[in-house]
Amino acid sequence: MTRTMKGIAFAIAEAIDQEMSERPDIVVLGEDVTYWGAVFGFTMGLYEKYGRDRVIDTPITEQTFFGMAAGAASVGMHPVVSLMFVDFLGAGFDQMYNHIAKNHYMSGGQFAMPVTILTAIGGGYGDAAQHSQVLYGLFAHVPGFKVVVPATAYDAKGLTIAALRDPNPVVIFGHKLLTGLPFLPFEGQEEAVPEDRYTVEFGKAAVRREGSDLTMIAAGLMVHRCMRAAEELARDGVSAEVIDLRTLVPLDRETIVASARKTGRVLIVDEDYQSYGMTGEIAFQVQAGAFDALKAPIRRLAVPDVPIPFSEPLERAVIPSVERIVAEAKSLLAAGVRA
Amino acid sequence: MWKPEPSLADLRYTVEKSGLTPETLLAAYRQMCLIRSFEETIADRYYIGKTPQFNMAAGPIRGEMHLAVGQEAVAVGVGMHLRDPDAVVSTHRPPHHALAKGVPADKLAAEIFGKVTGLCRGKGGHMHLFDAERRFSCSGIVGASFPQAAGAAFAFRHRGEPHVAVAFAGEGAANHGTFAETLNAAVLWRLPLVIVIEDNMYADSTPKWQALAQPHQFQRALGFNVPSYLVDGMDLVDVWRAAKEAIERARAGYGPSVIEAVCYRYRGHFEGDAEEYRTREEVERWRQLDPIPRLGERLKRLGWADDATLERLRREAEEEVARAVAFAEQSPLPDPAEALVGVFR
16 A cells, blocks of 8 residues: 655654564654654654653763664664754764774674664755755765665655664665655655555665666755756757665665666766765766766766855855756766767 | 771771672682783783884784773772673773673783784774673773763663663763763663773873863762762772662662772873873872782781782782783784675674
8 A cells, every 4th residue: 555645754754663663672862853853854753652762852962872872772772863964963973983883893793783873964945054964975985884865755764664674874864855844845756655664775776767868876855856957858859867876875886887888978966065975986986887888077066165055046056956957967968078 | 099098997897898708809809910910911912023113013912002000990899790781881991891891801812912813803902892792892982981881771771671881981081071961861861870980190191180170070970960989999899889889779770870980000091101291109109009919908907818819819810811812822813804894784
């Protein structure tokens, strides 16, 4: 049975609920996870059902509640921890990257760290430099995190259940403009989501649209902007393929490389900062696997290396938009250097 | 925290009142000798290849080395009350805590030597010692132990288990926000947590009077209504008694406690430390309070041991250390391919 669902927030909350109902090892920790559902809805409804024993509002102390998650995981719990905005990672990152991400390796495999981190990402609604970042590149850079970026409600539910069954630290980056909450713009689509439990496998990208002239690679919100750009390009007779990475770690090199070999032109679109980030890594993988098939240098569109500004025209100037994706794609198509 | 040595009558009263038996005190003596011998043997091997030119990367034990010679009474006085399912989260100076938690000396030594037979198959090193079976872990990041122990304590309370979690940290770490944050959370959720502050006077090279606005952690803890003990960390009996109360209180569901143990490390912050921040005379003064001979003297005064007994316990401990270090030295190094395994489970 499926029903129509709008956005990833309810999908994530439903996934946690369905696993929690059979898994006493799962507890939810974080700021405002009860009444406010972690603000962006990822834990909504859980407090009403499970109460304060299992859904726990913490003091505003990221380093302490992430440290507690590490300690609880080390004795067999599976904490689900909310990092309300990813921008707040600085307040607790030591416990995340030096402990949660490393203890399994450092302990020679003795201490599993089954910690699921939920965090809200992205701009486009005027929240400025400290509440609009994406930053998944930071987590993906550090060994030890699986990095999950759902673009659809179906994926959000299946990836969250997979995260809760994973014995490793998994960070789920939910874009605010995909949550489907009434107080934010919504750029996703209503879709059918099964009521039953299912998983979406990590490391399997989705080809959201098939095409032959160029490949656009993205994650999260940017998948939707690429899809809209692809529709516009189609009106001009351009056939664009759109790949939704779904997870940055593990990364589906095979699908990326196969698409690059097919179209010969690659545009990577990212809402994270440009330098030393996701776009560079994907570009490396593309050239390593498809160099001989490329017809033009790889292009990328990401946040130029500036903080996210507040004022609307400034914000629009740095976060990739449909118009800029279309323009970059057309420029790439014109730039062929090899037949 | 020097206290006058009690009269025999007072000593006997204190020891018997607190439930200390000859067996317990003799076991404590042996365990302190084991830790002392272990750390001094590690120090001895550490300098192989590092003299005359000190090069941290040379010799059979690479990297930094933080030893706690002088602080044995704190580790043992707490550790004797703990069982395997209790959790201990230690610091960048963890070998004495590990041994006091019952971590086997041979696998511990092998880890310090980077051998595949080590606790962590050579991936951790002396600042990252882990033993899942004995629920021992630690962190090289100062201040990280408080919340992690609180997390284990949270799990115990949540599951209704009678276990406790102990966080060890130095007085320098207690300046970290995690100390105050963890105290707050531990009281709020009544966690079975015991925080042990080893106040050894120095945060690396910084004397505590340069870094603490007021000299005592128990005062900070009292601000959160946390029962707190200020104990002589060079006195096994003092530490043991406070730890007994704190751990029993935690096990019984009455929440967290803090033990501030004033102690001293006889060696530098790290091996190779030139110790510009303190005088030789100061170290010698603290040597007078060495917890091992102090306990030995008391055992003799109580009539619970003679010199021969103490000598036998010391020799047994040294032999165990010699076997452990030989095991470490003779063990193979890991296969380089192992480096790429184990990021994920």
